[in-house]
Amino acid sequence: QVQLVEPGGGLAQLGGSLSLPCAASGFIFSSYGMSCARQPPGKGLEWVSSIDNDVSVTYYADSVKGRFTISRDNAKNTVYLQMNSLKPEDTAIYYCAALRYYSDDVLFPPTLGSWGQGTQVTVSS
Numbered sequence: 001q002v003q004l005v006e007p008g009g010g011l012a013q014l015g016g017s018l019s020l021p022c023a024a025s026g027f028i029f030s031s032y033g034m035s036c037a038r039q040p041p042g043k044g045l046e047w048v049s050s051i052d053n054d055v056s057v058t059y060y061a062d063s064v065k066g067r068f069t070i071s072r073d074n075a076k077n078t079v080y081l082q083m084n085s086l087k088p089e090d091t092a093i094y095y096c097a098a099l100r101y102y103s104d105d106v107l108f109p110p111t112l113g114s115w116g117q118g119t120q121v122t123v124s125s
Helices: none
Strands: 003-005 010-013 018-025 034-039 046-051 058-060 068-073 078-083 092-098 119-124
Touching (some): 003 092, 018 119, 034 078, 046 068, 046 078
Antiparallel strands (some): 003 018, 092 119
């Protein structure tokens, strides 16, 4: 059974940083690309970032490029989203999923299971 646990999140100040780990289990983690998405208040789910299964290639939405970094540790079955220079518009519920990169504009459903339970990130000005 695919499980994705996101214990991070919280409150940050404008310009601050947060790190969001996503711990995976129930599948061969190293064989799958991973993606992060977010749902701002009152809006739909939007793609944020993806990383290939072999760690070599990463992808970012224009809105977070240069501020967010996605990484993974295949030995720990964990993907990380490091968020720096946070802005109020980054306020959202953040999710991870077993999903490789397809497109900046279209968010495909997860390859395995569903999006994780999500974690709230709130950025105050």
